[in-house]
Amino acid sequence: MAAGWEQRLHELVAARGPALVGYAYLLCGDRREAEDLVQDALVKTFTRARSGTDLENLEAYVRRAVLTTYLDGFRRRRRWAAVRHLAGEEEHDPGPEGAVGDRLAVRQALGSLSSRERACVVLRYYEDMTVPRIADELSLAEGTVKRYLSDAVRRLEAELGPLRMTPVDAGGEDHATNVRLISSRRAR
C-alpha cells in the first residue's frame, strides 16, 4: 500500500461502502452506528494494512474489523450517541408494506439477541459461514457457536414465528458478494 492507499480507500468506500454499512447494520441495528463502525474499521484497516493488499482482502479485513469493533461493545456508540434522541426515529425505505413490516420485525428481533448471538446469526445466515469458521472468527469453541445459534434461533422464532434457513441464491444480488469473507483472522 506504499503508493496510493488513499486512492484505494476511495475505491473501497465507493465500491463497497454501502455493503459494508449494511453488514454493520445487521450487527448493531442502527444506521448511524453502522456508519461509524465502518469508518472506524476502515481507519484501523488502512492504518495497519501492508502494501500490496488487494481490494478484496482489504474488504475482508474491514469486515473483520467491523465485527471485532462491534463485539468490543464499548465502542459501539460514538459522538452522535449523546444526541441520538434528538435525531428522532430512523427513516425507513419506502417499499411494499409487507417487506417493510418484515424488515422492522427482523430488526426488532435481532435486537433481542446478545451481541455474540447476533454475531453468530449474521455470520451464519448472512455471511454464510460454517460453524467452524464462525468459531475461528469469534475465537469460540464450535459447541459454543452452536449453542449461541440454537439460542438465537429459538429467540428469533419466538418473535418472528417459524424461520426458514434456506441459503440465499449465489448470484444475482448484492448479497452474493457480501458473503465473500475471504480472509480469516490468521491472515491478518
Place this chain on the structure above:
Amino acid sequence: MSSHHAGQHGLDLPRSLADLAASVHDDALTARLTRQVGPMVTRVRRRRAARAGAAAATAVGTVACVAVAAMAIGGGGVVGPAPVPPASQAPTAQGADGAVDLTCGAQVAQDDLRPHVSGLEITSLRLRDAEAASAEALGVGVRLRNDDAAPVTGDVPVRVAVVADGAVVATGTLTWHDVALAPGGERGVEEEVTLEACDGSALTPGGAFALAVAVSVPLPGGTAAHLSAGLLPFTVAESPGGATAEQRAALDAILDAAPVDAPFGACGTRVPQIPADAPLSLEIDLDDGSGLTVTPGGEIEAITVLWAGEGLRRVVAEVPVDGATVVLARDGVVVGRSAPGGGETAALPVGASDPQVMWGSGAALLCSLPGADGPALPLPPGTYQAYAVLEVRVTQVVREDGTTEARDDVLVVRSEPLDLTVLAPAR
C-alpha cells in the same frame, strides 16, 4: 409473537437479513461515506505517524542528546580533525609546567590552554561522531606530535572537561595506553569518554558547551609535559525524548501557578476527589488500537461512558453535545488540553444500566493559563494522566426506590485517570 410472517413456510431468515442489510443503501449513504473519506485519510495518516513515532522512539531508546561540534581549537570548522593553531599563536598564559585546571567549577579561558609544550604538540582535537555523542559520553579524539622531544612511552592520561559559561561543568578521563611516540612521529587516540556532570545532573539539551582536554605526557626523568587544548564548541541538541527549553518553561509555569481557581479541567486546576455521592460517573477508554500514545500536539480521541451514580436508577442531565473533554495532568495538575469547545448542550437520561456513551476529545498541547496568550506548544514527551471531564447540569434524579427529585446542580464529572504517553517527536 410478532404477526409478521412470510407465508405458511415462515420467514426466510437469510433473505430477510440480506433485505435488511440492503435497506440502508441509498444515495444519501453513499454521499455521506464519500464525504467521510477525507477525514478518514487524515485519521489514518495521524495513526500511521503515531505508530511510526512509537517505533522510532523504541529504536532510539534512551539516547539522550546529540553533540554537534562547530569549531575546533582556535578556528572555525566542523566535526572532525581540526588544526591546532601554530605554536607561535598559541596562548602562553599558563605557568611553566603548562598545567591547566580542569576540575569541576574551574574557570577556563582560551588563553589558559597550551597545545604546544616542550617540543610536543596537540595537533588536533575532535569530537568523533556527532550522531553518536551524547551529554553522558562524548567521543573524543586527540592527536599528538613529537617535534623534538625525547621518545614518549607509557600511558598518557587525558583529562576531558566540558565547559559552560567559562566554567567546568562536567569531567571525564581518557587513558591513552602504551603510547610510543618517537621524535618526528605523530599518534592519535580516539575514545568514548564517559562524563560525570559536576552537579550530578546531565548536561542540558539545547545548551552550548565547549570541550577542553589536558594531556600529561610523561618525560624522561619523571617529569611531565602538560599540554592542553580547546575550547571546542559543541551544542547538545534536543533529544527525541527531550523537551525544548520553551516547553519546559511553559510546563513549569503551569505547575507553579497551580492550583488555579477554576472548575476542574481548566488549565492549572488540581485533580479533585470524586465525591462518594456523585450523581454521575464517567469512564474513559483511550485505546484505539495504536496503544495509549499520542504524538506531541496530536489529537486525542476517546470513548467515554456516563453512568448514573451509586444508588440512582436514572439521572437527567444537560451535557455538552460535543462530548467530554480529555485533559492531561502531571503531578495532579491539568497541564494539557485543547481549547474549550462550544457550549451547546442536550438533556440526556443516564441510566444505571443504560449509560450514555459519548465521544471524548483533546489534544496533547500545553494548556494556557488564564490570561495567557500565545500559540499552544506541544506537550513535552513523557507520561501524563488522561482524564475525561464533563461539565453537566443535573436536572433530575430518580433513586432506586423510584423517588424522583428535581435538581439544578452544575458539576464537573471526571473519570479515573489513564496513563497516556506523549511520544517523542519524529526525527
